[in-house]
Amino acid sequence: MSVKNQVLSELLRSNNYISGEQLAKELEVSRNAIWKAIKKLQEEGYKIEASGKKGYRLTEELNIISEPSIKQYIRGSFIPSTIEIHKEIPSTNARAKVLAEGGAPHGAIIISDSQSMGRGRLGRSFFSPAGTGIYMSIVLRPELTSEEAPQLTSLAAVAVSEAIELLAKVPIKIKWVNDLFLNKKKICGILTEASLDFESGRINYIILGIGINVGRINFPEELKEIATSIENETSNTISKNQLIAEILNSLNRLLPEMKSGKYLEDVRKRSLVIGQSITVLKGSSTYTAKALAIDNKGALIVEGPKGIETLSSGEISIRL
Known part of the structure; x- marks a missing residue:
């Protein structure tokens, strides 16, 4: 895991301020590396409060995937x-x-x-x-x-x-x-x-x-x-x-x-389709069928123009 992600992980775990010195010691990196990681996180949109005396605190966890x-x-x-x-x-x-x-x-x-x-x-x-x-x-x-x-x-x-x-x-x-x-x-x-x-x-x-x-x-x-x-x-x-x-x-x-x-x-x-009328798209053919059940292999059992059949692949559509 990168230093940036390690710093973020520590900030997520803490409800209080964490000093740069403490972060550097725990992650075994320099204070400068911590500062760079904080700046990078802020550039990505994270709201991090910095205090010269207290250290760093994540004030809001935004909807940023990490x-x-x-x-x-x-x-x-x-x-x-x-x-x-x-x-x-x-x-x-x-x-x-x-x-x-x-x-x-x-x-x-x-x-x-x-x-x-x-x-x-x-x-x-x-x-x-x-x-x-x-x-x-x-x-x-x-x-x-x-x-x-x-x-x-x-x-x-x-x-x-x-x-x-x-x-x-x-x-x-x-x-x-x-x-x-x-x-x-x-x-x-x-x-x-x-x-x-x-x-x-x-x-x-x-x-x-x-x-x-x-x-x-x-x-x-x-x-x-x-x-x-x-x-x-x-x-x-x-x-x-x-x-x-x-x-x-x-x-x-x-x-x-x-x-x-x-x-x-x-x-x-x-299931959205069991018991419903559906359109089956199979290869180059299209036909109307009724969805009857889903079998023990996850296949769809339908009743179409040629009788009962099992669809293990293909595409269906339904009018909702």
Whole structure:
């Protein structure tokens, strides 16, 4: 962890002033290094009060994403192996893939304040404006086969739903398989990409990409009727650092349930589509069907023109 982040971590832990001398001694760096770290934090927007006699004090924890601010909310055993934070990046999933190919361990996280080339499913773009959302990708190395891997998207949908509900106190629905909805509008998209070992049939790594609309957002005309944010709907400001941490806390609790499929009970309860008429987009064909159930592998069972079928992949839409 950098000196800047170590200083921030100490300021977050303390309710009182901390002298520069004390910080330098605890972190085993020079007083000048402490001063530079304080100045850098102030430049990034942190409100730090400096007193010649007393030292430094964080007067307000702003909604700025940082490693120390995330880690203060982490519970349990899932401590991210690395956290890489950017102001802007083309795509967190693309960056995570580069790191994973280079050997990044399980739990490495890439977060950005905005994305210039954010991606959704089927190559679609993902609206990722600065200062309003959480755009993050996690490198996971679970012991899964290629058949089991798609279930991770549903599990992640539950984890993110739990985290949002905990902080925003609003019910979240899941549109199979990767979209989260609040008040019938999309607030989150999940993009899961995997690398397969063809000889063993097992997964080398999975990139779990999560994009959440958190703060107040003025959506472009083409998105106003279909997308929203937590703050747009609730008028509440949610800590992005705490929301990131709570997602990790939920993932830590749910990942052991991958094999048993227990988490699927929650997927079904939150389903936006079960019992509804939907449009299925499968390859080049489009047809209307009724969503009947979600099976024990996370696949969607529908009744369409050709009878009952199981969708393990593909895209659906629903008129809300």
